[in-house]
Amino acid sequence: xxxxxxxxxxxxxxxxxxxxxxxxxxxxxxxxxxxxxxxxxxxxxxxxxxxxxxxxxxxxxxxxxxxxxxxxxxxxxxxxxxxxxxxxxxxxxxxxxxxxxxxxxxxxxxxxxxxxxxxxxxxxxxxxxxxxxxxxxxxxxxxxxxxxxxxxxxxxxxxxxxxxxxxxxxxxxxx
Amino acid sequence: xxxxxxxxxxxxxxxxxxxxxxxxxxxxxxxxxxxxxxxxxxxxxxxxxxxxxxxxxxxxxxxxxxxxxxxxxxxxxxxxxxxxxxxxxxxxxxxxxxxxxxxxxxxxxxxxxxxxxxxxxxxxxxxxxxxxxxxxxxxxxxxxxxxxxxxxxxxxxxxxxxxxxxxxxxxxxxxxxxxxxxxxxxxxxxxxxxxxxxxxxxxxxxxxxxxxxxxxxxxxxxxxxxxxxxxxxxxxxxxxxxxxxxxxxxxxxxxxxxxxxxxxxxxxxxxxxxxxxxxxxxxxxxxxxxxxxxxxxxxxxxxxxx
Numbered sequence: 001x002x003x004x005x006x007x008x009x010x011x012x013x014x015x016x017x018x019x020x021x022x023x024x025x026x027x028x029x030x031x032x033x034x035x036x037x038x039x040x041x042x043x044x045x046x047x048x049x050x051x052x053x054x055x056x057x058x059x060x061x062x063x064x065x066x067x068x069x070x071x072x073x074x075x076x077x078x079x080x081x082x083x084x085x086x087x088x089x090x091x092x093x094x095x096x097x098x099x100x101x102x103x104x105x106x107x108x109x110x111x112x113x114x115x116x117x118x119x120x121x122x123x124x125x126x127x128x129x130x131x132x133x134x135x136x137x138x139x140x141x142x143x144x145x146x147x148x149x150x151x152x153x154x155x156x157x158x159x160x161x162x163x164x165x166x167x168x169x170x171x172x173x174x175x
Numbered sequence: 176x177x178x179x180x181x182x183x184x185x186x187x188x189x190x191x192x193x194x195x196x197x198x199x200x201x202x203x204x205x206x207x208x209x210x211x212x213x214x215x216x217x218x219x220x221x222x223x224x225x226x227x228x229x230x231x232x233x234x235x236x237x238x239x240x241x242x243x244x245x246x247x248x249x250x251x252x253x254x255x256x257x258x259x260x261x262x263x264x265x266x267x268x269x270x271x272x273x274x275x276x277x278x279x280x281x282x283x284x285x286x287x288x289x290x291x292x293x294x295x296x297x298x299x300x301x302x303x304x305x306x307x308x309x310x311x312x313x314x315x316x317x318x319x320x321x322x323x324x325x326x327x328x329x330x331x332x333x334x335x336x337x338x339x340x341x342x343x344x345x346x347x348x349x350x351x352x353x354x355x356x357x358x359x360x361x362x363x364x365x366x367x368x369x370x371x372x373x374x375x376x377x378x379x380x381x382x383x384x385x386x387x388x389x390x391x392x393x394x395x396x397x398x399x400x401x402x403x404x405x406x407x408x409x410x411x412x413x414x415x416x417x418x419x420x421x422x423x424x425x426x427x428x429x430x431x432x433x434x435x436x437x438x439x440x441x442x443x444x445x446x447x448x449x450x451x452x453x454x455x456x457x458x459x460x461x462x463x464x465x466x467x468x469x470x471x472x473x474x475x476x477x478x479x480x481x
Binding site (some may be wrong): 008061077114117121122123142144148150172173174 | 197287289290291292297321322323324325326327328329330331334336356357406
């Protein structure tokens with residue numbers, strides 16, 4: 001992950017950090033990594049691509065302890081794999097995220113991307129963390145989720161082994 | 176003779192001034208405001224000199240109330256037969272459902288059938304931030320902040336799955352589209368879901384809400400400083416000299432004098448008159464019908480007890 005972050009920094013063309021990264025394989029101290037991390041989160045080097053691809057930052061919207069801590073620290077999870085054949089996450093898709101040094105799975109419950117007619121488009125890319133069986137880590141989702149998810153998640157549950165409909169049970173509100 | 180000549184020149188000037196009007200604009204244009212005063216004077220002169228002429232049947236505000244009846248002015252896309260058929264379809268739809276007058280900045284509640292929802296219908300309340308396209312494809316975007324989460328939904332006006340469109344607050348804003356609400360503080364796009372409809376007295380002009388929105392600091396989704404927004408309060412606070420310079424560079428102050436551009440972007444007044452003359456009677460009868468029905472519906476249903 002540190003390498004990836006460093007690559008981002010070099011793109012950001014921050015001169016001071018560039019010098020540190022040019023040194024090459026010298027062992028980086030922990031504060032340097034932390035500084036690089038916080039900087040990479042604030043800098044937007046390209047116009048925002050609203051698609052969920054690898055390395056897209058997401059927002060955890062459930063009340064799981066891990067998710068809450070990650071969001072409070074300002075280190076939102078990054079998508080490191082999308083479980084579909086297109087590589088771009090759509091609503092209801094399962095993704096693998098890197099969150100606080102761990103790998104967790106999650107379900108996309110709200111996207112910034114343009115949506116179909118009558119389907120809501122959100123201001124942030126929302127994620128609900130789940131475990132391997134499909135049961136959510138938290139007990140409540142504190143933002144509205146789109147109603148289409150009911151259908152999508154039910155279909156996915158039938159085709160795959162895990163039961164994703166438990167995510168619907170902890171939703172507080174539908175739009 | 177002298178009076179007659181003056182009258183003629185006045186009329187010609189009037190025709191030139193009113194030939195083309197941007198359909199979706201809610202901004203009070205300076206030209207029209209300036210032209211309104213001399214027009215009244217002309218009218219008075221006119222009354223004094225000649226007998227009064229019959230008023231045109233189609234009210235002038237129809238192009239703002241029903242903007243989607245005017246086709247897209249792009250020449251390659253014009254097709255008079257298709258446009259006519261579309262207008263018939265739109266009227267057919269309007270016979271089934273009330274599609275009220277609304278503008279960018281009005282607060283709407285749209286109830287649509289939703290196969291995924293529990294009750295098979297879903298209702299969304301929000302401010303209309305954009306209206307676009309014409310004919311059967313006319314659509315609008317509603318925005319609201321629910322549980323601190325900004326949400327936008329695109330609806331098509333003539334979508335058959337829409338069950339009800341209510342206007343909760345009829346008003347305009349200072350700009351033609353309110354995309355900057357996405358970068359504004361959330362309280363400016365937060366509206367209560369259980370808001371009750373505010374009624375305007377009949378015949379009053381649509382009020383313009385002069386609310387100035389407070390933007391949050393950069394990064395923004397668009398370069399708002401380049402768009403000459405009137406409804407933003409604090410944009411100067413976030414601008415540096417480089418932003419001002421670059422926005423000055425892309426400004427096109429000569430465009431308001433570009434008659435050809437205006438010509439290509441609008442539908443001529445004669446054509447507008449033709450179109451509205453075709454649909455006017457039907458729309459008018461529908462309006463009257465709705466009014467009558469509304470009066471009937473004021474009866475309050477007694478509550479079911481025990």
